[in-house]
Amino acid sequence: QKEVEQDPGPLSVPEGAIVSLNCTYSNSAFQYFMWYRQYSRKGPELLMYTYSSGNKEDGRFTAQVDKSSKYISLFIRDSQPSDSATYLCAMTLSGGYQKVTFGTGTKLQVIP
Amino acid sequence: EADIYQTPRYLVIGTGKKITLECSQTMGHDKMYWYQQDPGMELHLIHYSYGVNSTEKGDLSSESTVSRIRTEHFPLTLESARPSHTSQYLCASTTTGRTYEQYFGPGTRLTVT
Numbered sequence A: 001q002k003e004v005e006q007d008p009g010p011l012s013v014p015e016g017a018i019v020s021l022n023c024t025y026s027n028s029a030f031q032y033f034m035w036y037r038q039y040s041r042k043g044p045e046l047l048m049y050t051y052s053s054g055n056k057e058d059g060r061f062t063a064q065v066d067k068s069s070k071y072i073s074l075f076i077r078d079s080q081p082s083d084s085a086t087y088l089c090a091m092t093l094s095g096g097y098q099k100v101t102f103g104t105g106t107k108l109q110v111i112p
Numbered sequence B: 001e002a003d004i005y006q007t008p009r010y011l012v013i014g015t016g017k018k019i020t021l022e023c024s025q026t027m028g029h030d031k032m033y034w035y036q037q038d039p040g041m042e043l044h045l046i047h048y049s050y051g052v053n054s055t056e057k058g059d060l061s062s063e064s065t066v067s068r069i070r071t072e073h074f075p076l077t078l079e080s081a082r083p084s085h086t087s088q089y090l091c092a093s094t095t096t097g098r099t100y101e102q103y104f105g106p107g108t109r110l111t112v113t
Helices: none
Strands: A004-006 A013-014 A019-025 A034-036 A045-051 A054-058 A061-066 A071-076 A085-092 A105-111 B003-007 B011-013 B019-025 B031-037 B044-051 B054-057 B076-080 B087-094 B108-112
Touching: A004 B031, A004 B087, A013 A019, A019 A054, A019 A105, A045 A054, A045 A061, A045 A071, A071 B011, B003 B076, B011 B019, B019 B031, B019 B087, B019 B108
Parallel strands: A013 A105, B011 B108
Antiparallel strands: A004 A019, A019 A071, A034 A045, A034 A085, A054 A061, A061 A071, A085 A105, B003 B019, B019 B076, B031 B044, B031 B087, B044 B054, B087 B108
């Protein structure tokens, strides 16, 4: 069983829709939860990170972590065609730990 | 945009050839990583480095080797390329204590024929 499970999609939504992307994980020791965005033919870039449980908001993006359920989510409000990309969830034990565990990524397409 | 560079961006090479994938960063980061990414699969860590002259193998068994002679430079070498090495190779860097914030290069798409 993989440590991090993520639905690969693809997910296709109309412009302006609210998008929900999710990951589940099995290692309860994870402390940092990240969302990376990867455009085609580019490397991933950090979108947001959350330490421990709770919500974090940045503009149209909201990250949620529920450690009791081992479940994390990324919500995108008022989705735009420029949001079309692959979104990878990722987790690590601590800021000083050397390794990050990534999900497989969910491919999102926002239709104008 | 992150100051981390990879060359070449695309490489098609025959079986048995020796190749070196270059990665450089200008951010002064002490930690650097090499990942392998295949379609529909998660990023697999193949090598990482804590600093100059410090390298470790990652989770994914790899026939490649790395070196870290300068802080900014972390090349990956395949002594004898095989078709099974066909993949996307991503280089990343970060600073100590901020493993969650990795900066990725654009990647090298390697095809071994």
